[in-house]
Every structure is written in C-alpha cells, then in structure tokens.
Amino acid sequence: MQAEQRRQAILNLLKSETGPVSAGLLAARFSVSRQIIVGDIALLRAAGEDISATPRGYVIRRLPAGLVRQVACRHDAGEMEAELNAMVDQGCTVLDVIVEHPIYGQITGPLQLSSRYDVARFMARCAQAEARPLSGLTEGIHLHTLSCPDEGACERVRESLSRLGILLES
Numbered sequence: 253m254q255a256e257q258r259r260q261a262i263l264n265l266l267k268s269e270t271g272p273v274s275a276g277l278l279a280a281r282f283s284v285s286r287q288i289i290v291g292d293i294a295l296l297r298a299a300g301e302d303i304s305a306t307p308r309g310y311v312i313r314r315l316p317a318g319l320v321r322q323v324a325c326r327h328d329a330g331e332m333e334a335e336l337n338a339m340v341d342q343g344c345t346v347l348d349v350i351v352e353h354p355i356y357g358q359i360t361g362p363l364q365l366s367s368r369y370d371v372a373r374f375m376a377r378c379a380q381a382e383a384r385p386l387s388g389l390t391e392g393i394h395l396h397t398l399s400c401p402d403e404g405a406c407e408r409v410r411e412s413l414s415r416l417g418i419l420l421e422s
Contacts, residue, residue: 272309
C-alpha cells in the first residue's frame with residue numbers, strides 16, 4: 253500500500269470509529285511502525301483534517317452531543333481522579349482540560365472521558381508516564397469542557413465539584 257493510500261485508509265477508519273484508535277493499533281493494521289502512523293497523522297492534520305490525539309488514541313473531532321459547558325476548577329494532582337469521576341458520574345463527557353500559560357497562552361489537552369473506566373485508564377496512564385497534569389502549570393487552576401446530556405447534569409456536576417471543594421467559584 254502506498255503512503256497516500258494508507259493515509260486515506262487511516263482517515264476513513266477514524267471517521268467510521270466512534271471512539272479513539274491508538275497509534276499501535278493503526279500500526280499493526282497497516283503493517284508499519286508506530287512512528288510512521290504518527291507522521292501520517294501529522295500530514296493529515298497539515299492537510300486540514302481535524303484529528304485530535306487523546307490519551308486513548310486518535311479521533312476525528314465531531315461536534316459533541318448534548319449541551320457543551322465549561323467548569324472552572326482548582327485542585328492538586330491528588331484530587332484529579334475524584335474531580336473527573338464527579339463529572340462522568342453525572343453522565344457528562346469530559347472533552348478536554350484547558351490551562352492559561354503565561355508564555356503560550358491557552359493550552360488545551362483533549363481527554364474524551366465518559367465513564368469511570370475511562371477515568372481509571374487515564375489515571376493509570378498518568379501514573380505510568382509519571383506525567384504532571386497540565387493544571388500543575390497554573391497552581392491547579394484549569395477549565396474542563398463538558399458535553400452534558402441536559403442542564404440538570406451540568407448543575408449536578410457543579411454541585412458535586414463544589415462539595416469536593418474543587419469548583420472555582422467567584
């Protein structure tokens with residue numbers, strides 16, 4: 253398979269999948285190295301494709317279902333799992349995390365977490381990589397973009413985060 257054909261096949265696969273697809277899975281499927289896939293994704297992005305790299309793999313960005321809301325939070329790294337579970341427990345998807353960096357401006361990290369299982373896998377990857385969360389750059393202050401099934405779910409998230417002392421309130 254030629255490189256251009258492989259990139260088109262990758263794009264078609266990502267468009268047909270409902271969840272993230274890992275670079276390792278793509279590499280195995282197309283019998284190339286993971287690094288070739290990373291390069292293919294970079295070229296697809298450069299060509300204008302809206303592909304996002306999440307902690308679980310690549311996805312084509314789609315408009316989220318439901319209501320899209322943001323919540324401002326502040327906590328240390330030890331409270332991250334409780335924070336994320338408080339959001340997914342209300343039926344919301346945590347689309348991303350956003351911090352305001354003094355040099356680079358807004359930095360957004362796509363998450364796409366919809367369940368406790370997703371949160372547990374994300375936390376395991378954080379521990380394995382020994383990586384600090386983006387909120388570590390901003391003394392714990394950050395935003396999350398949520399896709400909520402309805403306004404009630406969004407309000408329940410705010411109440412849960414407030415009870416945890418995580419919701420950044422005025």
